[in-house]
Amino acid sequence: MLMKNQQNQTYKKYVEARAKKSSLGINFLFAFLIGGLICVFAQGLLNLYTHIGLAEETAKAGVIITLIFITALLTGLGLFSKIAKRAGAGTFVPITGFANAIAAPAIDSKAEGWILGLGAKIFVIAGPVILYGTLASVVYGVIYYIVKLIGG
Amino acid sequence: MGLITLQNPPSLRAWASVGGKWEKEGPLGSMIDFSDESDKFGQPTWEKSESKMQNTALKLALMKEKIQPSDIGAVFAGDLLNQCTSSTYGLLDFDLPYFGLYGACSTCAEGLMLAAMTTSAGYYSRAAVVSSSHFCPAERQFRTPLEHGAQRAPTSQRTVTGAGAFIIDANCGTTRITQVMAGKIVDSGISDVNNMGAAMAPAAIASMSEYFTASGTKPADFDLILTGDLAREGSEIFCEFMNKRGFDMAGVHKDGGKIIFDENKQDVQAGGSGCGCCAVVLAADILPRLVSGELKNVLFMATGALMSPTSIQQGENILGIAHIVRLEGGNP
Numbered sequence: 001m002l003m004k005n006q007q008n009q010t011y012k013k014y015v016e017a018r019a020k021k022s023s024l025g026i027n028f029l030f031a032f033l034i035g036g037l038i039c040v041f042a043q044g045l046l047n048l049y050t051h052i053g054l055a056e057e058t059a060k061a062g063v064i065i066t067l068i069f070i071t072a073l074l075t076g077l078g079l080f081s082k083i084a085k086r087a088g089a090g091t092f093v094p095i096t097g098f099a100n101a102i103a104a105p106a107i108d109s110k111a112e113g114w115i116l117g118l119g120a121k122i123f124v125i126a127g128p129v130i131l132y133g134t135l136a137s138v139v140y141g142v143i144y145y146i147v148k149l150i151g152g
Numbered sequence: 153m154g155l156i157t158l159q160n161p162p163s164l165r166a167w168a169s170v171g172g173k174w175e176k177e178g179p180l181g182s183m184i185d186f187s188d189e190s191d192k193f194g195q196p197t198w199e200k201s202e203s204k205m206q207n208t209a210l211k212l213a214l215m216k217e218k219i220q221p222s223d224i225g226a227v228f229a230g231d232l233l234n235q236c237t238s239s240t241y242g243l244l245d246f247d248l249p250y251f252g253l254y255g256a257c258s259t260c261a262e263g264l265m266l267a268a269m270t271t272s273a274g275y276y277s278r279a280a281v282v283s284s285s286h287f288c289p290a291e292r293q294f295r296t297p298l299e300h301g302a303q304r305a306p307t308s309q310r311t312v313t314g315a316g317a318f319i320i321d322a323n324c325g326t327t328r329i330t331q332v333m334a335g336k337i338v339d340s341g342i343s344d345v346n347n348m349g350a351a352m353a354p355a356a357i358a359s360m361s362e363y364f365t366a367s368g369t370k371p372a373d374f375d376l377i378l379t380g381d382l383a384r385e386g387s388e389i390f391c392e393f394m395n396k397r398g399f400d401m402a403g404v405h406k407d408g409g410k411i412i413f414d415e416n417k418q419d420v421q422a423g424g425s426g427c428g429c430c431a432v433v434l435a436a437d438i439l440p441r442l443v444s445g446e447l448k449n450v451l452f453m454a455t456g457a458l459m460s461p462t463s464i465q466q467g468e469n470i471l472g473i474a475h476i477v478r479l480e481g482g483n484p
Contacts, residue, residue: 008341008469015342015350019385020306027303075299084301085419091301100301108297111197125300 027088034083035090042067042094064095071099076107101125155333155366161480162271163325164318165278166219168212169435170205171428172287172313174420178413183436184314185212191288191313198288199238202231202315205428206242206284209317209435213280219319221246225276228266230259231284231427232311233293238284248280257352257381258335258456259283259427260316260434261475267320268329268477277322284315285426294345294461305346307385309425312412316431327442331367331478335359337458338472345464349386349409349422352455355472356382357393360453363476364399371404377451378438379474380408380430383423384415386455408433408454430454442481450479 042063049059074080080100084091091097102122109121123130171184172191181187186208188194193204206229214221227246230253231238239252255262263281271279290311291298320329340354356379364370371377371394382390387407394401408430409423434452441447458471 005341008339011354012341015344015347015389018389019347019350022303022306075301078299081299081301085303087301088303097301100299104297104300107299108292111199125296 030086031088031090031093033090034087035093038067038091038094038096067095068099071096072103075100075103080104098126098129101129154336155331155363156269157331158268158272158329160272160274160322161324161328161330162268163321163323164327164329164439164479165321165325166213166217166319167435167439168209168216168317169432170209170212170284170315171432171436174287174310174418175312175314175412175432178418180412180432180436183440184432185209185436191286198286198292199233200241202233202238202284202286202289203242205286205313205315206231206238206282206317207245209284209315209431210243210246210280210282213317213319217319219278221248224248224278224280224319226251226267226270227280227282228253228263229280229282230254230263232256232290238286238289239282242284243282253283255427255454255473255475256456256458257285257425257427257429258454258473258475260380260431261452261454261477262334264318264320264329264452264477265332265334265475267318268332271320271322272329274322279320281318281320282315283427283431285311285313285428287311287313287426290426304421306421307344307349308346308421309348309381309383309409309423310413310420311426312381312424312429312432314412314426314428314432316428316435318431318435326481326483327439328480329477330480331476333359333363333366333476335455335474335476338474339469340472341469343464343467343469345459345470347385348425348457348470349381349383350389351457351470352472352474353382353386353389353393355474356386356390356453356455357397359474359476360390360394361397361399363451363453371399371401374404374449374451375447376438376449377401377405377453378408378430378433379405379453379455380433381423381425382407382455383409383425385422411437425457438479442479445482448481450481452477452479 109117176187195201226249229239260283267279338355342351412424413420455474
């Protein structure tokens, strides 16, 4: 048993060493370019929304809603995954990644019905982000509160 | 010990293949009997599409030799989806005694092995083997929702959308199954679902080495040694280790996962996988070449990665298996 374990360890190391890795340089470049383009587009939207007279806070919410809408639409049309295959973190990190993570399972689980399908599975990918994001904000809030108390 | 030389080698009487868009666009495209550009096969859900592929594959195989479903003693079938529902819903209409198999990507060989043994033993005069996989329901079950935007690891494999059906006849014919050897379950310590080739290669190496020793043959005795679906990564590991053991696979080895897609033109990472992969490669490419006489002696070994999304999430290793079926063409 011990020998088998050692053999497996050796094999695992060999496999990991020979496995072709994703090309970091190209991935970084595409993530930077496409992610950057999304940010430029968002900034453009913000300028547009404030230009037509929205208050800055409202305009910011409008930008986010627009990006979420476009992502959901592209996801539904089957185009988002094609872009994301190239863009990687470029589409994943902005709000677009989160929107896609909700739209994709919603479309996917439609066949299992509105309740047990779409309703239950819509947060299958985004769920952990929401849960631990909320939890982290609570922890952050407590720390902030204590620091404020001490710092006066 | 596990090697069985069939006393009355049964024949492969008829076969058919069904494929999706990517498979049709691949190197074997023109030889696939039926395909659907939309991958839907006229069905509202992906799961039903896969069932429809199984149904169509068996129908086509029966039609080719004008065999009635009632002439079939039993059907051995399997797929990748939970509880093998693609097979059960797909084969319901045929009203046949059914054996449901789960061998992951090795299912095609497992079915051929069992059909060959039961017909050779005289229990059935004819048996059918069907196996299938479909990219879309497999993604849903094993990976992420279809439209989720993510990047794939270079060692990952693409599930083949395809099905193959084979009719095994107890009467000796020109394309025969002469030997079968069931593989053993192998744990090689790999738990990376993006590197199934590496997880299955040790099982392939173990089965193949045992086969050569038990049968007293060597790689050069065969026109073709077809593995499936080790794909690029698994094939390289397999050949390297076989070489070290003194079995030179160069020139004789090919892999179903590499044949079915064009690695350079299609974005498939390491190659294809799934119960449909080997089935389509055999039915569309290998068996016709056995009939034409281009190939005479083929060793077919299908490998499977035995795991479930639950076992992976719980940190279990991916277990491998490799079943061997020897195919011979020409007059007995």
